[in-house]
Amino acid sequence: MTGLHTLDDQPLSDFAVRIRGVTKEFGAGGAVMKALRGVDLDVPYGDLLMLIGPSGCGKTTLVSIVAGTLEPSAGEVLVLGKDLVAMRPGGKVAFRRDNVGFVFQSYNLLPALTAAENAAVPLIIAGWQRRRAVEKAANILAELGMGDRLANLPSELSGGQQQRVAIARALVHDPRLLICDEPTSALDAENGRITMELIQKIAVQPDRAVIVVTHDARVYTFADRIAAMEDGRIDAVTTGPRQEVKNG
Amino acid sequence: MLWIAWKMLVGNRVKYLGIVFGVVFAALLIAQQASIFCGLMSLTVSQIRDVQGPGIWVMDKNVQFVDDVKPLADTELFRVKSVPGVEWAVRFYKGMARARLPEGSYEQMILLGLDDATFVGAPAGVFLGSIADLRKPDAVIMDDAGYRRIWPGEAYRLGRSFEMNDRRAVVVGITKASRTFQSFPIVYTRYSQAVLFAPPERKVLSFVLADAKPGVAATEVCRRIKERTGLQALTRTQFIWKTIDYYLQKTGIPVNFGITVLLGFLVGTAIAGQTFYLFTVENIRQFGALKAMGTSNWTILLMVLAQGLQVGIVGYGLGVGLAAIFGWVVKGASRLSFFMPWQVLAITAAAVFVIVLVASLLSIRKVLVVDPAIVFRG
Numbered sequence: 362m363t364g365l366h367t368l369d370d371q372p373l374s375d376f377a378v379r380i381r382g383v384t385k386e387f388g389a390g391g392a393v394m395k396a397l398r399g400v401d402l403d404v405p406y407g408d409l410l411m412l413i414g415p416s417g418c419g420k421t422t423l424v425s426i427v428a429g430t431l432e433p434s435a436g437e438v439l440v441l442g443k444d445l446v447a448m449r450p451g452g453k454v455a456f457r458r459d460n461v462g463f464v465f466q467s468y469n470l471l472p473a474l475t476a477a478e479n480a481a482v483p484l485i486i487a488g489w490q491r492r493r494a495v496e497k498a499a500n501i502l503a504e505l506g507m508g509d510r511l512a513n514l515p516s517e518l519s520g521g522q523q524q525r526v527a528i529a530r531a532l533v534h535d536p537r538l539l540i541c542d543e544p545t546s547a548l549d550a551e552n553g554r555i556t557m558e559l560i561q562k563i564a565v566q567p568d569r570a571v572i573v574v575t576h577d578a579r580v581y582t583f584a585d586r587i588a589a590m591e592d593g594r595i596d597a598v599t600t601g602p603r604q605e606v607k608n609g
Numbered sequence: 610m611l612w613i614a615w616k617m618l619v620g621n622r623v624k625y626l627g628i629v630f631g632v633v634f635a636a637l638l639i640a641q642q643a644s645i646f647c648g649l650m651s652l653t654v655s656q657i658r659d660v661q662g663p664g665i666w667v668m669d670k671n672v673q674f675v676d677d678v679k680p681l682a683d684t685e686l687f688r689v690k691s692v693p694g695v696e697w698a699v700r701f702y703k704g705m706a707r708a709r710l711p712e713g714s715y716e717q718m719i720l721l722g723l724d725d726a727t728f729v730g731a732p733a734g735v736f737l738g739s740i741a742d743l744r745k746p747d748a749v750i751m752d753d754a755g756y757r758r759i760w761p762g763e764a765y766r767l768g769r770s771f772e773m774n775d776r777r778a779v780v781v782g783i784t785k786a787s788r789t790f791q792s793f794p795i796v797y798t799r800y801s802q803a804v805l806f807a808p809p810e811r812k813v814l815s816f817v818l819a820d821a822k823p824g825v826a827a828t829e830v831c832r833r834i835k836e837r838t839g840l841q842a843l844t845r846t847q848f849i850w851k852t853i854d855y856y857l858q859k860t861g862i863p864v865n866f867g868i869t870v871l872l873g874f875l876v877g878t879a880i881a882g883q884t885f886y887l888f889t890v891e892n893i894r895q896f897g898a899l900k901a902m903g904t905s906n907w908t909i910l911l912m913v914l915a916q917g918l919q920v921g922i923v924g925y926g927l928g929v930g931l932a933a934i935f936g937w938v939v940k941g942a943s944r945l946s947f948f949m950p951w952q953v954l955a956i957t958a959a960a961v962f963v964i965v966l967v968a969s970l971l972s973i974r975k976v977l978v979v980d981p982a983i984v985f986r987g
Contacts, residue, residue: 425982430901451905458903465984469898471613473620482613486904491612542985574985 376439377538377570378404378427383436385422385593396422397433398593404586406537409561409571411581414590420574421542423590427572428461428540429453441537458486462531464560466543468523470515470530476502476522477511480529487534494533501529505559521552528559539564541573545580557583610904614912615919617892624891627884628920628968629927635877635964636928639870640949640957641935646866647953648946653856654849655787656703656719656795660730663818664827666848667698667834670841674855675848676790678703680812681840688838689817694830698819699724702803706796708759709772716759719795720773722803722815729818732797738767738782743799750782755794773806788946874960881924882968885917889972893979900981909976917969925961929954 385397396419404410412420425431426438429445430453438445441460445453462483470479480498485491499511505525515523524544531539541560545553557573557580564571565585573584581587588598619625651658657666657675667689669679689698702722707715723730723743731740735750742748747770756765769780778796786795798806804813819842821830827844834842843851857863889896896909936947 421982421985425985428901428982428985430981430985454900454903454905456903457901461903463898463901463984465898467894469894469984471617471620471895473616474613478616482899483902485610485613486899486902486908 375405376403377406377408377441378402378572379437379439380423380427381437383423383426383433383438385419385426385431386434395593397426400436400593400595402588402595402598404570404572406570407565407567408585409565409573409583411584411587412572412574412590413576413581413587414596416576418590419593420590424540424542424572424574427538428463429457458483459534460537462534462536462539462564464524464527464531464539464541464544466546468515468527468547470523470526472515475512475514476507476518476526476529479515479526480533482530483534483536498529498533501533502526504563505529519552520547521549521555524548524552524556525559528556528563532564537569539569539571541571541575543575543577544573545575545577550579553577553580610908610912611915613899614915617895617912618888618916618919621888621891624884624888625920628881628888629924631877631880631882631884631968632920632924632961632964633928633931634880635873636925636957636961637931637935638873638877638928639960640929640932640953642866642869642873643953643956644932644936644947644949645945646863647950648948649790649862650853650856651948652788652790652946654852655789656721657845657849657852659732659787660701660818661733662729663699663820664845665695665819665821665831665834665842666845667817667819667838667840667842668815670839672841673859674852675703677855678815680810681814681817682812683814685814685838685840686817689819689834689840689842692830692834692837694822694825694833696820696822698817699727699729700800700814701730701816701818702800702807702813703815704803704807705793706773706806706808708778708794708796710759711771717791717793718755718773719789719791719793720803720806721795721797722800722807723797724818725799725801728799732784732786734785735782736785737765738780740782742781743797745779745781747777747779747802748781749778749796749798749802750784751780751797752786752795753783754786754788754792755796756780756783758794774808776805778806874964877961878964878967881920881964882971885920885968886971886975889913889975893975894984896976897979897981897983900979901984906977910973913969913973913976917965917972920968921961921965924965925958928961929957932957 380400380402383397383400387394387396400423414420426433427440443456477495477499480502481494484494484497502511505528507525510518510522545556548556561583586598586600589596669681672679686698686700689695704720706718706720708718709715728740765783767780770777821827831842831844834840933949936949939945940947
């Protein structure tokens, strides 16, 4: 079902992400490239939003702005009730540390750390003692079916297993916003399905929102809402199969 | 986070060893060459160090270093003695003599003449014969290195003789003595005997050795001697540094060693800097991911500096250790001088610190400007 990009009739406190009129331009003078052209988007808590669209349509730029790793050229960005545009750089770093979990396309695991140590990195960044952090990470990895791979280095793990470590790393510090960038693109169909099932089972919570950037049509079934982007704009937001099940 | 930095560093063994190698190379070369330089410099003053007892050396005002002997009139001894604050003063001869050996060959020797009555300046390491035997006619005591040079492979034997200035010299003792810059044999004898062995000159007194009275500073006595006699009077330490200064300023030795040390520094910096930079570039996505996950630039800076410091400590330890092993090996196996005072260790540490700092700075810029959004780009 095609719907509005925004849900203005609902209170602000229902939303993990609310974006209004966001633009992003790269370059200067005659060489300006407009990556985003006035994007409006809402992501309620408890939702798994999929951001889809062709390469170069602005998905990565949009998700970078939501994550607080990129400044918009104009517009309003409210994430977990915080105005990221007004936030100082140091505040954004702390905001990401405390509130945002990332699953990257190429995993970005540290090759010298074991699976458990990799998953513990966000806690170590937050100042946890290493032993306690690794213990907690090990528990989450066990939940993800990686209990027998805790001491393996990334090079000793398959792509699917590395992605599970990345998911554990993204969730270990209980973030309220999870951003997944093409989490299944490097995986075969079976591992892609398992990965999405894990994200859906563990990450989607009433007090958390999940944004998944993807090209992979096979995983659309896991979405509550699907935002289709084209040329720096959101063309349409459709209700995903999960939301339809929720709505009965 | 420092633990993560350390794991990242040692996790890439090839790069890690490459960076460490650069630092080790620099530390080894700097410490080894500086120690050889210090060894050479210590040779130049070994004869001053070996003369125990007197705190003051009096000499002609134009003397520039210990081997630059400009003879004084014998009467200068009494003028020095008359200076207030001088406890005692004795004559000391230092010169070169040509010895004719029984086999007919000739050998240059360093001839030292000690005060007949007191033997002030006598060697402390006599292990065969005794100092008192110098009172015998024609008696000399020879250093063991000189003995082995003149009579290689032969056992130490007292009573051996040779000629100096057509006069017979008899070896009555063998002593340990510090090696000299020229590496010639050293013979000790009485002052009155030395002037007979030496080529005839109108003036023969090389130095007046003196000491200050208790309670009077040696530097003050030196000042008084200079003022009253017009001679140059230096404390033992001042004379050592004057000699070293001469070699530093008037010879090419420091320049030669300096060039090698500089090359070691530059090559070490280049290897360590380049490898560390490549290591950082290779890990730039990991740093980007850490920044995306909420690691501040300040923490990233500390991580890179800690990586540099870790490499520096390991490289410094290995480099200086290898230099010390080198010194230990060559000390027994060759005539190469090697002296590693704490200053060499400190200078090497400072150089290594600069190397890892430069290497780190190259990388720091790279990681600080990396956009955390890089992790979203496939």
